[in-house]
Amino acid sequence: MAFLSYDVLSVPLLAYVIGNFIYSTQFHPLHEFPGPVSAACSRIPYWIAALKGDSCPWLVKLHARYGPVVRFGPNDLSYADNGQAWKDICGPETKGRKENGQSAVFFGPPKGPVHSMITANRSDHARVRRVLAPAFSERALRQQEPLFNKYADILVAALREEAAANGEKGVNLVQMFNFCTFDIMSDLTFGEPLGLLEQRQYTHWVELIFKSITIMPVVQVTEYYPLLRSILRLLEPRWIRDTRVAHFKHSTDRVDARIARGDRPGQPDIWSLVLAAGGKQQGDRGMSLDEMHANAEVFMTAGTETSATLLSGLCYYLMVNPDKMEKITGEIRGAFAKDDDMSLEALVALPYLNACIEEALRVYPPLPDLIPRIIPEGGNVILDKWIAPGTYVAVHHTASYRSPANFKNPNTFAPERWLGDPEYKDDQREAFHPFQYGPRNCLGQNMAYHEMRLLAAKVLFNFDLELCAESRNWTEQKVFILWDKKPLMCKLRAVTK
Numbered sequence: 001m002a003f004l005s006y007d008v009l010s011v012p013l014l015a016y017v018i019g020n021f022i023y024s025t026q027f028h029p030l031h032e033f034p035g036p037v038s039a040a041c042s043r044i045p046y047w048i049a050a051l052k053g054d055s056c057p058w059l060v061k062l063h064a065r066y067g068p069v070v071r072f073g074p075n076d077l078s079y080a081d082n083g084q085a086w087k088d089i090c091g092p093e094t095k096g097r098k099e100n101g102q103s104a105v106f107f108g109p110p111k112g113p114v115h116s117m118i119t120a121n122r123s124d125h126a127r128v129r130r131v132l133a134p135a136f137s138e139r140a141l142r143q144q145e146p147l148f149n150k151y152a153d154i155l156v157a158a159l160r161e162e163a164a165a166n167g168e169k170g171v172n173l174v175q176m177f178n179f180c181t182f183d184i185m186s187d188l189t190f191g192e193p194l195g196l197l198e199q200r201q202y203t204h205w206v207e208l209i210f211k212s213i214t215i216m217p218v219v220q221v222t223e224y225y226p227l228l229r230s231i232l233r234l235l236e237p238r239w240i241r242d243t244r245v246a247h248f249k250h251s252t253d254r255v256d257a258r259i260a261r262g263d264r265p266g267q268p269d270i271w272s273l274v275l276a277a278g279g280k281q282q283g284d285r286g287m288s289l290d291e292m293h294a295n296a297e298v299f300m301t302a303g304t305e306t307s308a309t310l311l312s313g314l315c316y317y318l319m320v321n322p323d324k325m326e327k328i329t330g331e332i333r334g335a336f337a338k339d340d341d342m343s344l345e346a347l348v349a350l351p352y353l354n355a356c357i358e359e360a361l362r363v364y365p366p367l368p369d370l371i372p373r374i375i376p377e378g379g380n381v382i383l384d385k386w387i388a389p390g391t392y393v394a395v396h397h398t399a400s401y402r403s404p405a406n407f408k409n410p411n412t413f414a415p416e417r418w419l420g421d422p423e424y425k426d427d428q429r430e431a432f433h434p435f436q437y438g439p440r441n442c443l444g445q446n447m448a449y450h451e452m453r454l455l456a457a458k459v460l461f462n463f464d465l466e467l468c469a470e471s472r473n474w475t476e477q478k479v480f481i482l483w484d485k486k487p488l489m490c491k492l493r494a495v496t497k
C-alpha cells in the first residue's frame with residue numbers, strides 16, 4: 001500500500017520535473033540565454049544564494065563563466081555589458097518603447113496606504129519626483145549647507161572623544177558614519193535630529209530599519225510565490241504586524257509634527273523646500289499627506305545607510321592603500337587652513353578627493369547587487385534581442401564594475417583611472433552607474449556627493465587613520481540587498497595643525 005502511494009506521488013512529480021526541464025531549456029522564450037541549467041529550471045538556486053547573503057558573488061561568478069548576459073532564474077536575466085544595457089533596461093519611455101516597470105517582488109508591498117516613489121506607477125512617480133525635485137536641487141543644497149556643516153563638525157568632535165576614550169582598541173567607523181548620516185537625514189526629513197551622534201547608539205527605530213533591510217530576501221521569496229504569501233500572511237504573528245505598523249507610524253507622526261510646527265527660519269529642510277514650491281496640493285501638481293509619509297520612509301533608508309557605506313568603504317580602501325591615503329590627505333590638508341574653509345563648493349574642486357569617491361563607488365558600490373525591472377506587455381529589446389513580457393531584467397553593479405572587459409585592473413583601487421591616466425583610457429565608463437540610470441535614478445545623488453565629500457574631507461583633515469588588525473578582511477561581507485557591514489575598527493590620531 002505504502003509502495004503504491006509512493007508511486008502515485010512520485011510519477012506526477014517526476015513528470016513535472018522532466019516536463020519543466022524540457023520546457024525551460026528548449027522552449028522557454030529565454031532558453032537560448034546562457035546560464036546554469038538548474039537556474040533555468042527553478043529560482044531555487046538564486047533564492048538559496050540570496051537567503052545566505054551570497055547572491056552578489058554568485059552572480060559575479062556566473063558572469064565570469066557565461067559572459068555579459070546570464071540567465072540566473074527561469075524568468076531572470078542579469079547584464080554586465082559595457083553600458084548599453086543600462087539604457088535598454090532603465091532608460092525612459094520613448095515613442096516605440098514602454099518603460100520597464102519596477103518589481104513589486106523585489107521591493108515588497110507598500111508599508112502604508114500608498115506607494116512611495118520607488119514603487120509608484122510611472123505617472124505617479126513622475127509627479128512625485130517633480131514635486132520633490134526642488135528639495136534636492138543644487139540651490140537647495142547650498143541653503144542646506146549650514147546643516148551639513150553642523151553635523152560634520154559634531155562627527156569630528158565625537159570621533160575625537162571616541163579616539164581619546166578607546167585608544168588602541170579603535171573606533172568603529174561604520175557606526176560613526178551611520179550615526180551622522182541618520183542624524184542629517186532625520187533633520188532634513190523630520191526637522192529634528194535623532195541624536196545618534198550625541199548618544200553614540202542606535203535607537204530602536206533605526207535598528208528596525210536595518211533589520212527590515214536584512215530580511216528583504218525572505219520578503220522577496222514570499223512575494224514571488226503568491227500562495228506562500230497568502231499562507232504566511234494568515235500565519236503572521238500579531239506582534240510582527242504590530243511592529244510593522246508601529247514603525248511606520250513613528251515616521252508618519254514625525255512628519256505630521258514637522259508640518260504642524262512649520263518651517264524653522266533660516267534652516268530649510270526637505271518639506272520647507274517642497275511646500276514653498278507648492279508641493280502639498282492635491283491633484284496632478286502636488287503630493288498627498290500619505291505620499292509625504294511614504295517618501296519620508298524612503299529618505300530615511302535610501303539617504304542614510306548608502307552614504308555611510310560609501311564613506312566606510314572609502315576609508316577602508318585608503319587605509320589599505322597608504323600611497324593613495326598620502327595623496328588624498330596631502331590634497332585636503334594643503335587646500336584648507338581650517339575646518340570652516342571647507343565649503344561644499346570648494347570641495348568640488350579637489351580632483352583627488354573626487355576621484356577617490358568615484359573609485360570607492362566602483363569597488364564598493366553601496367547597492368552591490370541588482371535591482372530588477374520587469375519587461376512590460378509587448379516585450380522590449382535589450383542589447384538587440386527581443387525579451388518577452390514578464391521577464392525580470394537588471395544590470396549587475398558589481399559584475400559590471402569588476403569585469404576586466406570594462407575596467408583595467410578591476411580589483412585594484414586606482415583613483416587615477418578617473419583622472420585621465422592613459423593606462424586606463426580603455427575603461428568603459430558607460431558601464432558605471434552606481435546611482436542607477438534613467439528617470440528612476442537616485443534623486444539624492446547630488447546631495448550624496450556633497451555629503452560624502454564633506455564628511456570624508458573633514459575626517460581626513462582632522463585625523464590620521466590606521467586600520468586595526470581585526471578589520472583587515474573587512475570587505476568579506478554578505479549582501480542582503482545592501483552590504484551587511486562588519487564593524488570597521490580603526491585607530492584615529494588627531495592631526496596637529
Ligand code: HEM
Pocket residue numbers: 117118129298299302303304306307310365366367371434435436439440441442443444445447448
Ligand atoms: C552613495 C550614496 C547613494 C547611492 C549609491 C544611492 C543609490 C541609489 C540607487 C541605485 C537608486 C535607484 C533605486 C531603484 O532603482 O529603484 C536610488 C534611488 C533613490 N535614492 Fe539614492 N543613493 C545614495 C544616496 C542617496 C541620498 C543621500 C538620498 C537622499 C534622500 C537618496 C535618495 C534616493 C531616492 C529618493 C531614490 C528614489 C528615486 C526614484 O524612485 O525616483 N539617495 N539611490
